[in-house]
Amino acid sequence: MKNRTKRADTHSALVQSYVSSLEKQQQLYKRTLIVVVLSQIFGGAGLAAGITVGALIAQNMLGTDSVTGLPTALFTLGSAGAALLVGRLSQHYGRRSGLAAGFLIGGAGAIGVVLSALTNNIYLLFVSLLIYGAGSATNLQARYAGADLATNKQRAKAISVAMVSTTLGAVAGPNLVGVMGGVAESIGIPSLAGPFLLAAAAYILAGLILLAFLRPDPLLIAKAINEQKAASQSNKERQSTRLTLNKRGVFAGAAVMILTQFVMTAIMTMTPIHMGHHGHSLQAVGLVIGFHIGAMFLPSLVTGYLVDKIGRVKMAIGSAVTLLVTGILAASGSGESMAMLVISLILLGLGWNFGLISGTAMIVDATSPSNRAKTQGSVDVGIALSGALGGGLSGVIVAQSSYAALSIFGGLLALLLIPIVIRASIDRKKTSSQLDTSKKTI
Template identity: 55%
Template sequence: MTSTGPAAPTGIPTRSEAQRRVLTVLVTSQILSGAGLAAGITVGALLAQDMLGSTDLAGLPSALFTAGSALAAVAVGRVSQARGRRPGLAAGYLTGAVGSAGVIAAAALDNPVLLFIALFVYGAGTATNLQARYAGADLAAPAHRARAVSTVLVATTLGGVVGPNLAAPTGTLAGHLGLPALAGPFLLAGAAYALAALVLAGWLRPDPLLLARALQREERAQASGVVAASGPEQARRPVLLLGALTMILTQLVMVAIMTMTPVHMHDHGHGTGASGLVIAVHVGSMYLPSPLTGRLVDRHGPTAVAAASGLTLLTAGLFAAAAPADSVGLLALALALLGLGWNLGLVSGTAMITDAAPLATRARTQGTVDVAIAVAGATGGLASGLVVSTGGYAVLSLAGGLLALAVLPAIAATAKSR
């Protein structure tokens, strides 16, 4: 019988067996968490607009839950580094559920301060949803890491697409419970995040990061102490920086345009059903292309796909700027391209970070990078309301598309340095 690689240590499952189980559990948790993730996107800005009576700070909810995700990314990364992926991810989703409960309370009390605090806590779910992609790559072979990442990401599609389309039904449920209709999606988010935490805490065994370390130690021992490095530090650093920059740019542009699209539609007479549909298309496009993106990264390399992300986001900005305000179809197309550009950037950037970061410090490095991504999202969300208030939605869309092109000179500079 042909061997598929070094045998696992006694009592430790083989890499392929463990990877199949890990992906199954992660897929299940991502389906649940996708619904929680979509709630804040769909109605967070509308809640703030209703409470404050102005669009000037309508981007603040997005900024707050992405800022909260920055803090959560640090915490999840550090817990994962010290104790493994299972406790880190489970704690992150449980915190997101607590934040969802706080948003519901704030809506019931009509308390903007509590709303903003709760949205900050709710951001932990967003950070954890993204950190889960790294867990999918811990045990994957280098040639298939992007596909492993994409498998975790695509699982978010079901919950992410269904969630926004439940805005109206959950709003009705909230009304029956004596709550404002816009609190309805957060009822779904709280339940979804709590269930995702339970799934991970109960079934993410063996822990992929801890097992990857154990298998690496065994492989090193069998190789008589000869360690295969991923390359010298000076060669890995430019790749780390490019991967981080790719994801930072795509996150900033995506969050800025996405945040203000429901507000833009609301201001032109569209209801939550129409905006929920557009956001559902957007979230689907963020995650559904992941298997294809993963294959493209594994086959053609992450830098080529990163370049494609910048061009796709530029196209999305042009479509969003040109779309008539009364055209749900064209706005949906623009948001679909926006989601696709984000997906190309995220998968390619994740592959760069995972390939370049040593296993011994991988979780901490990934958490640090995700902090920068979250800060970029917070910046995009906060600035988006101000840009729309002063220049309009078209200006925001065009500016975002042009900013995304900054990834191209970064790719060229990295190629020269290697």
């Protein structure tokens, strides 16, 4: 009992030392970013290596193409459920516990996939893919961890650093598919399960890195800082006004990310089909999608700087305009033109990048540490489901009309972001003015 009390007192003193020192807060912010980057490199490898061959394993087990889309659907569904779980765990126990649990669960799912390949058990495969989706959700939510202790002018940069580091692993993962296939065969495991061996190791390593090094927990420190500030604020009207402002900000940030995810997934999903109809090879499809994925993540550092420098609203509007231009180019270009396809998919990735980083920054701005992780988890559920819906509806739209119609529809849908973020910006300025007036009268 005495030891437990002593540990609690030591922890309380440690937390207080960060609460009372801006210098220590910035040191922890920088250290947190380094830990997040390391975990995201492994997390990205786990995500990309596994998802590359999931559909092929299902095809081999059942001997038909009819269910090759099911692994992606299960993966997405698992990702949505895990986003909520990781968000709730992080809210109650801190980023360290929530993110580490998510990666370790994802690693367990990858091991399950390997076992399903060994036993040729399709039911175990489907359950394992559902669990494996936790790694994807955690990969996405880790971008928030670096922003917990960031200042207003550092938040988008912190988010973008996490996204760029994910790219390193995501690029390496697919390139190791052949190598891991050979490793798997050498130990008596089907070659297609090889990438899931890498995914399991990568996710588990990412989880262990977070468990070992994400100390003190940035979200718990941010909560303590926020509680100290709140102790000096007792005016109910000001608190109520802030709550209203936060709800509007969360809605705007969520709308930006959900709509951009829907548009991006819908157009990206049907582009390989569109290219196949115009005689392009699988190598050409891979090249176009490779450029697209690069544009989704590689510009993040520049995007983060711009979001912090010129503002969230302007970059969200930039996302909408970029996606509109994408839709117009994809619809008007010839399906035979590789150059036009590459340009369209690069712009599609760039528009998504603008939307995700500006929307994420809006969410962080509009939440406090007391409700941030829970809110972020709920929003990421919406993002995952939006992507699944976009991918599912895209085929229906193209079947009933054309790829051009899908592209135009996506571009026009993205324009809805403009009135949403402008309205949120006007409300924010109005509420800030009310807060200033309230402060002067107290």
